[in-house]
Amino acid sequence: MNRLLYTAMLAGFVAFSPLADAIGAEENSYTLGNLVIEGPWSRETASSARNGAGFLSIENQGSEDDRLVAASSSAAGHVELHTHLMDGGVMRMRQVEAIEVPAGETVTLQPGGLHLMLMDLPEPLVEGQEIRIELVFEKSGTTEISMPVANIAADSGGHGKGHGMNKSKQ
Numbered sequence: 738m739n740r741l742l743y744t745a746m747l748a749g750f751v752a753f754s755p756l757a758d759a760i761g762a763e764e765n766s767y768t769l770g771n772l773v774i775e776g777p778w779s780r781e782t783a784s785s786a787r788n789g790a791g792f793l794s795i796e797n798q799g800s801e802d803d804r805l806v807a808a809s810s811s812a813a814g815h816v817e818l819h820t821h822l823m824d825g826g827v828m829r830m831r832q833v834e835a836i837e838v839p840a841g842e843t844v845t846l847q848p849g850g851l852h853l854m855l856m857d858l859p860e861p862l863v864e865g866q867e868i869r870i871e872l873v874f875e876k877s878g879t880t881e882i883s884m885p886v887a888n889i890a891a892d893s894g895g896h897g898k899g900h901g902m903n904k905s906k907q
């Protein structure tokens with residue numbers, strides 16, 4: 738798509754969105770069956786960055802375990818489910834097959850932990866933008882959410898501005 742057109746459409750979308758003046762607002766909440774998805778946010782990316790990350794929390798109010806098994810976004814080539822693991826004193830990201838959402842529990846995707854990995858970004862993520870993310874759950878099905886893009890310095894969980902690939906390497 739023509740970039741100017743895209744930018745214009747995006748500006749229109751943001752202007753008419755009730756979230757336009759509440760970027761990163763934690764009250765941004767979605768219900769899917771027994772699941773409540775809250776506070777989705779992403780972080781702007783450097784123009785050279787190929788990947789970004791998405792964060793949110795998922796509360797399972799039901800009595801049956803569920804799992805997040807896939808995600809996708811028009812803002813990314815593809816989306817992977819990632820976690821962080823310590824490996825020889827270095828924190829590394831690793832793709833996981835699914836993110837468990839046990840009955841009665843809340844799972845939080847956050848910097849330094851579980852996250853959505855937005856791979857092969859066609860365009861950098863820009864602060865103030867909102868990207869659409871489709872989430873696929875094994876039992877509850879599929880939903881689409883809007884994910885505001887926050888400043889690059891937004892709550893990094895003390896892990897610096899990077900994505901945590903080598904954060905313990907000084």
Ligand SMILES: [Cu+2]
Pocket residue numbers: 790819820830831852853854
């Ligand atoms: Cu990752």
